[in-house]
Amino acid sequence: MGFRKDFLWGGATAANQCEGGANEGNRGVANVDLMPLGEDRYLVGTGKMKMYDFDDQHFYPALTAVDFYHHYKEDIALFAEMGFQALRISIDWSRIYPQGDDEYPNQEGLDFYHCVIDELLKYHIEPVVTISHYETPLHLVQKYGSWRNRKMIDFFMNYCQTIFKRYKDKVKYWMTFNEINNTINFLPDDASDEAYQEAYQHLHYQFVASARAVQIGHEIDPENKIGCMICGITYYPLTSDPEDILFNRSKWEKGIFYCGDVQCKGKYPTFTKRLWKEHNVQLDITEQDLEELKKGTVDMYTFSYYMSQAVTTHKNDDTVSGNMSFGVRNPYLEYSDWGWALDPKGLRYYLEMIYDRYEKPLMVVENGLGAYDKIEEDGQVKDDYRIDYMKQHIIEMKKAVDEDGVDLMGYTSWGCIDLVSAGTGEMKKRYGFIYVDKDNEGNGTLKRYKKDSFEWYKQVIASNGEKL
Numbered sequence: 276m277g278f279r280k281d282f283l284w285g286g287a288t289a290a291n292q293c294e295g296g297a298n299e300g301n302r303g304v305a306n307v308d309l310m311p312l313g314e315d316r317y318l319v320g321t322g323k324m325k326m327y328d329f330d331d332q333h334f335y336p337a338l339t340a341v342d343f344y345h346h347y348k349e350d351i352a353l354f355a356e357m358g359f360q361a362l363r364i365s366i367d368w369s370r371i372y373p374q375g376d377d378e379y380p381n382q383e384g385l386d387f388y389h390c391v392i393d394e395l396l397k398y399h400i401e402p403v404v405t406i407s408h409y410e411t412p413l414h415l416v417q418k419y420g421s422w423r424n425r426k427m428i429d430f431f432m433n434y435c436q437t438i439f440k441r442y443k444d445k446v447k448y449w450m451t452f453n454e455i456n457n458t459i460n461f462l463p464d465d466a467s468d469e470a471y472q473e474a475y476q477h478l479h480y481q482f483v484a485s486a487r488a489v490q491i492g493h494e495i496d497p498e499n500k501i502g503c504m505i506c507g508i509t510y511y512p513l514t515s516d517p518e519d520i521l522f523n524r525s526k527w528e529k530g531i532f533y534c535g536d537v538q539c540k541g542k543y544p545t546f547t548k549r550l551w552k553e554h555n556v557q558l559d560i561t562e563q564d565l566e567e568l569k570k571g572t573v574d575m576y577t578f579s580y581y582m583s584q585a586v587t588t589h590k591n592d593d594t595v596s597g598n599m600s601f602g603v604r605n606p607y608l609e610y611s612d613w614g615w616a617l618d619p620k621g622l623r624y625y626l627e628m629i630y631d632r633y634e635k636p637l638m639v640v641e642n643g644l645g646a647y648d649k650i651e652e653d654g655q656v657k658d659d660y661r662i663d664y665m666k667q668h669i670i671e672m673k674k675a676v677d678e679d680g681v682d683l684m685g686y687t688s689w690g691c692i693d694l695v696s697a698g699t700g701e702m703k704k705r706y707g708f709i710y711v712d713k714d715n716e717g718n719g720t721l722k723r724y725k726k727d728s729f730e731w732y733k734q735v736i737a738s739n740g741e742k743l
């Protein structure tokens with residue numbers, strides 16, 4: 276059997292992590308521009324430190340990133356050489372509406388993505404577009420408090436309508452909010468009731484915005500396939516203590532199913548009441564909102580998968596953090612240079628569990644290994660560890676398809692070209708098939724080099740995942 280004939284193989288990026296060109300094309304300032312490299316990044320990201328202006332003490336990697344803004348033709352040509360059938364990009368809201376609440380869109384921003392999309396289509400590469408990948412115009416954060424405010428739904432709708440219309444007949448695959456569930460995942464287990472209140476309210480407004488976007492997207496073009504995008508983590512209980520089993524279940528409910536259920540089934544799941552009660556949460560939800568959720572269920576479930584996470588209620592100091600999640604070391608697994616569990620079987624488990632729950636087509640829109648790469652004097656990068664990581668994950672994907680009948684539409688590996696790390700702001704945490712000469716502090720020629728994984732991935736695509 277194997278993967279479907281129209282399986283989409285490709286790679287994934289996000290504007291704030293690869294574009295740069297922050298001050299070009301009339302773009303506004305985005306919240307992520309102010310996420311510095313270094314220790315303060317986490318504090319700014321979690322809102323514990325307010326940073327509304329640039330200062331000399333910090334380096335802000337998103338401003339220049341790997342300059343896809345000026346290199347997109349060269350980069351897309353390299354993706355085409357690998358045989359990409361899809362490229363996941365995000366549209367940066369602040370290029371289209373620099374302030375977020377502007378009356379008219381910014382023509383230069385619209386034109387930029389038009390050129391990028393046309394360049395992809397020239398090589399028959401399907402653009403897969405994330406509408407919001409952690410990028411929000413800063414003005415919306417400062418003036419309205421971002422997603423704490425219901426008004427955000429209207430600003431977002433305006434933005435969606437503009438891009439759905441402008442890229443009609445060119446873009447068919449969309450996803451609304453990248454890793455929407457991270458608003459909850461990011462909270463430590465002992466977060467305050469106020470923090471939960473804020474997070475659940477923020478999510479509710481995003482659910483409504485997403486559901487309305489799905490409806491508008493279908494009205495503008497019935498061919499559109501619009502997905503949710505979930506940070507996929509396979510949670511395991513560390514022990515068989517029933518307390519651990521229940522704790523693990525709450526991780527799945529809170530971290531994975533809560534968002535997926537609302538976006539795929541169009542209603543809050545039954546366990547919601549318990550989750551809200553645990554933290555005395557009272558939300559602003561109208562009857563109209565609930566109607567919108569019902570009408571705006573997604574066409575596909577897209578997700579990122581890097582790792583699994585073991586959790587326990589027992590005292591355990593061997594803690595590990597991974598992609599926006601916290602847990603303890605799993606003695607059966609190896610860990611990456613950044614301490615993320617390497618667990619291909621966890622991907623199969625996730626695929627089967629989710630497909631069984633929603634019966635919607637799935638797409639893996641992020642997967643990959645962030646590692647230290649060494650470039651040799653002759654420009655070679657021998658990244659066999661990356662090849663091995665991806666190979667093992669693709670093998671498990673294939674089992675999920677062949678043995679369990681999961682309907683999998685595609686695979687876009689994360690950071691197909693080296694880009695800025697979302698979690699740490701580093702450049703040295705590299706994921707790409709293409710090496711970019713740039714270091715953490717922003718030095719380098721920006722020259723692109725093919726890694727060993729480049730040729731490997733080319734054969735994977737050419738054989739539709741048979742030659743690994």
Ligand code: BGP
Nearest residue numbers: 289454598645695696697698699
């Ligand atoms: C996901 C994000 C991506 C990407 C990836 C890898 O959470 O959607 O934007 O960055 O994780 O994470 P990191 O860059 O922290 O290694």
